[in-house]
Amino acid sequence: MIRRSFIAGGLVAAGIREASAADLYPTKPVKWVVPYPAGAFTDAAARVIGQRLAARMGQQFIVDNKTGAGAIIGTEAVVNAPPDGYTLLFVSTANVINITLYKKLPFDFRKDIVPVAGLVLMPQLIVVNPAVPVRTVAEFIAYCKANPGKVNMASAGIGTGNHLAGEIFQSMTGVKLTHVPYRGTAPAMADLISGQVQVIFDNVATSIDQIRAGKIRAIATTTRERLPLLPDVPPVADTVPGYEAVSFYGIGAPRGTPPEIVDRLNREVNLAMADPEIAAFFTKLGTIISLGTPADFGALMDREGAKWATAVKSSGTSLE
DSSP states (O other): OHHHHHHHHHHHHHHHHHHHHHHHOOSSOEEEEESSOTTSHHHHHHHHHHHHHHHHHSSOEEEEEOOOGGGHHHHHHHHTSOSSSSEEEEEEHHHHHHHHHBSOOSSOHHHHEEEEEEEEEEEEEEEEOTTSOOOSHHHHHHHHHHSTTOOEEEESSTTSHHHHHHHHHHHHHOOOOEEEEOSSHHHHHHHHHHTSSOEEEEEHHHHHHHHHTTSSEEEEESSSSOBTTBTTSOBGGGTSTTOOOEEEEEEEEETTOOHHHHHHHHHHHHHHHTSHHHHHHHHHTTOEEOOOOHHHHHHHHHHHHHHHHHHHHHHTOOBO
């Protein structure tokens, strides 16, 4: 009887210690790896969210920009980090695109990174140089077919979300665009404004200021519904039924991170993102806040992974 009571008491105590460990987390600064350069949307988003998480959880969330190889370098750094909740990954659409795009990766993304929380969905826009004589998707399709090989489509690089959004558009409409990959969105946008290229499928956050300044023209959004930020811009799907190409962002952690820490982070992220000030920041950029459980975010990654895998295969794009 005494031994059974001792064992039972020990199990209860262990349960209390386990709960306390999650409740006490974090006890030191948390490193949040962003696989993109400072100044990018991902960097700005991580800093805004990180500041709010720090205020809520009592420890710094330090943004660590580890760029290169289409988010592979930063992702690998997190995969190889201790699974203790003190190294996180800023997950993006690139992570699931890379699964199919690259012939070989130094990790298995869906096994080696566990989902923590979704953050936002980022709509894209079809934007053209103002000299292109089109204002609707139907006019753009007709213009491309009347000028085969003469419409240059910029992208932030081979296999990026805006490249593949354009590939999906081509496969669904039968038009042929000449792909011109750049090293990032900034130089691609500069050449669109100057007229060196005619079109780009670009994130709302990086194109909205140029649209407002009249330097480029938005003819459609890649979401299924109109965006409050640009209510006069119709969806591509109004003309091309079924078309959709939206980027997603969220948080992941190394495989083996304790579930109680993942759940704690998820709760805190959801509360931080529900804050009116944070919500206003992301709404202003045209993004759609996408919250839920870790399982919800995992399901989103799987759905998006399947969609973008189809786009990669249909484009014939492959990287070493």
